[in-house]
Amino acid sequence: MTAYLTRHLQVLLASIGQMARNPGATVMTAAAIGVTLALPTLLYLITDNLERASAGFDKGAPVTLFLRKDLDKAGAQALARRLAQRPEVTASRFIDADAALAEFKQRSGLAAALDMLEGNPLPHSVVLDLSADEHTDFASRMLEELEADPDVSLAQSDLQWMRRLRAIVSLAQRGALLLAILLAVAVVVIISNTIRLAIVNRRDEIVIIKLIGGTDAFVRRPFLYSGFLQGLVGAVVAWVLIAGCLYLLGGPVDELSRLYGTEFRLVGLPLRDALLVLLCGGLLGWVASRWAVGRHLSRIEPR
Amino acid sequence: MIRFSQVTKRYPNGHEALKQVSLFIDRQEMVFLIGHSGAGKSTLLKLITRVERSTRGQLIVNERNLTRLPRRQVPYLRREIGVVFQDHKLLNDRTVFDNVALPLVVAGVGHRDTSRRVRAALDKVGLLGKERLFPITLSGGEQQRVGIARAVVNRPPILLADEPTGNLDAELSDEIMDLFGQFNQYGVTVLVATHDRRHIARLGKRVMELSDGSLIQGAEEG
Incomplete structure (x- = not known):
């Protein structure tokens, strides 16, 4: 058993040595595999972050009711109080038309243009927070009901927005999965090609080893290790690329989330998933070399 | 036989x-x-x-x-079966020692045993002291003797x-x-x-x- 492990260790070290002796080729292959693995992982990370971000918004997708223009302030306040009584409503906020205009002037920077208007074009409005709002069916039913109220001219919620976003995110997730499968095939092709070249380059050696009684397993072993190592090194490159991308994206994302007034922060690859990427890289490399070896090694026989 | x-x-x-x-x-x-x-x-x-x-x-x-x-x-x-070839069939990117050791490595012989038996085989063909050289630096007769040492090293x-x-x-x-x-x-x-x-x-x-x-x-x- 010790001898068996020693032999494997020898082959592993020899494979590492071989990679170290050809730094150019090793770096090129590792870079190609790294980019190939980094792409779907990044896409997954982005959709994952989007999903978390939208989940954050979901919690209190408030409903804004724009009231009939001819409803006076007292009537509007009465409606706000009436709606607050309803069990589905956790909070109700009345927004005065004048206050809304003032805020709009301040935020939009269109103060001069707005001053030219005669009177206030904005209606009074009420913002409602709904309970059980994560249940979208309930929320949309509420929305219809509120819209039917004769005093309400328009009921609007971020709900539709959320639904669209969620549909886009799930589409992107499906896309990431498909991309991952396609690129996994690409990794296998890249590695199996380098292994094929290695086999062709070492043809004489393989013939001699077979002539002096090397078993197929013995001949195969260094190529399997080399494929595994290439996949692993490629995965490490992917990891570094991802970390770099997240670092570069972190600043702008923080800025964006500050502008939207949310607490959202970009979440990187958790250690478990990072190790999974490494494992996938190594496994793909092993599969690729197994494939290449299966196709090419049996054809090399002493003559 | x-x-x-x-x-x-x-x-x-x-x-x-x-x-x-x-x-x-x-x-x-x-x-x-x-x-x-x-x-x-x-x-x-x-x-x-x-x-x-x-x-x-x-x-x-x-x-x-x-x-x-x-x-x-x-x-x-x-x-x-030890085989000696007319064209030696040596690996030119490996030393004389590694060439001769190959049958033992293939058979999974331990490190210390390998070293001892490779030296014995090289001694028998009169090439002891050249184990660190590469085959390409040897003469035709010496290369052939490396091939013979490899053929007999696992007895x-x-x-x-x-x-x-x-x-x-x-x-x-x-x-x-x-x-x-x-x-x-x-x-x-x-x-x-x-x-x-x-x-x-x-x-x-x-x-x-x-x-x-x-x-x-x-x-x-x-």
């Missing part, structure tokens, strides 16, 4: 390299295989190491029936040589042939294919002669 019974080898192109060859080589015997080029000497050696398979007939090598030997057993057959019971002195001058050829004679005295069964009849007279061993794929002399001892 080696027995051919009515062995025929026909290549896919239709060429019949061996025709109904029967022969027997006893344990610890040394035999020369001669014949003009194309007579089938190389084919006969390749059948023994199972590089080629016989078309018809039965072959027994060291109590293994080669006609029924499964593919996965072939490496173990080859470990029992196989059978030693085959295909024109081992083909590219060497007379003096070097004699040294090489004497080495084979020594291994035979240690109890190794030796079969040497050559076209150089000079050695035969010098060493006085049994001679088998092939002509156009048929054995015309020396199928059995005596």
Whole structure:
């Protein structure tokens, strides 16, 4: 058993040595595999972050009711109080038309243009927070009901927005999965090609080893290790690329989330998933070399 | 040790390299295989190491029936046969030591044992002290002796040589042939294919002669 492990260790070290002796080729292959693995992982990370971000918004997708223009302030306040009584409503906020205009002037920077208007074009409005709002069916039913109220001219919620976003995110997730499968095939092709070249380059050696009684397993072993190592090194490159991308994206994302007034922060690859990427890289490399070896090694026989 | 019974080898192109060859080589015997080029000497050696398979007939090598030997057993057959090639078949990107050690590495011999046996083999062929050199820096005769050291390093019971002195001058050829004679005295069964009849007279061993794929002399001892 010790001898068996020693032999494997020898082959592993020899494979590492071989990679170290050809730094150019090793770096090129590792870079190609790294980019190939980094792409779907990044896409997954982005959709994952989007999903978390939208989940954050979901919690209190408030409903804004724009009231009939001819409803006076007292009537509007009465409606706000009436709606607050309803069990589905956790909070109700009345927004005065004048206050809304003032805020709009301040935020939009269109103060001069707005001053030219005669009177206030904005209606009074009420913002409602709904309970059980994560249940979208309930929320949309509420929305219809509120819209039917004769005093309400328009009921609007971020709900539709959320639904669209969620549909886009799930589409992107499906896309990431498909991309991952396609690129996994690409990794296998890249590695199996380098292994094929290695086999062709070492043809004489393989013939001699077979002539002096090397078993197929013995001949195969260094190529399997080399494929595994290439996949692993490629995965490490992917990891570094991802970390770099997240670092570069972190600043702008923080800025964006500050502008939207949310607490959202970009979440990187958790250690478990990072190790999974490494494992996938190594496994793909092993599969690729197994494939290449299966196709090419049996054809090399002493003559 | 080696027995051919009515062995025929026909290549896919239709060429019949061996025709109904029967022969027997006893344990610890040394035999020369001669014949003009194309007579089938190389084919006969390749059948023994199972590089080629016989078309018809039965072959027994060291109590293994080669006609029924499964593919996965072939490496173990080859470990029992040391082979010396005319073109040496050395790995030029490895040192003399690594070349000679290869059969032991392949067989999974431990590190310390390997080192000891490689030195012993190199000592026997007179190349001790050159184990760190690369084969390309050695002369033709020295390279051939590295090949011989590799062939005997795992102490196989059978030693085959295909024109081992083909590219060497007379003096070097004699040294090489004497080495084979020594291994035979240690109890190794030796079969040497050559076209150089000079050695035969010098060493006085049994001679088998092939002509156009048929054995015309020396199928059995005596």
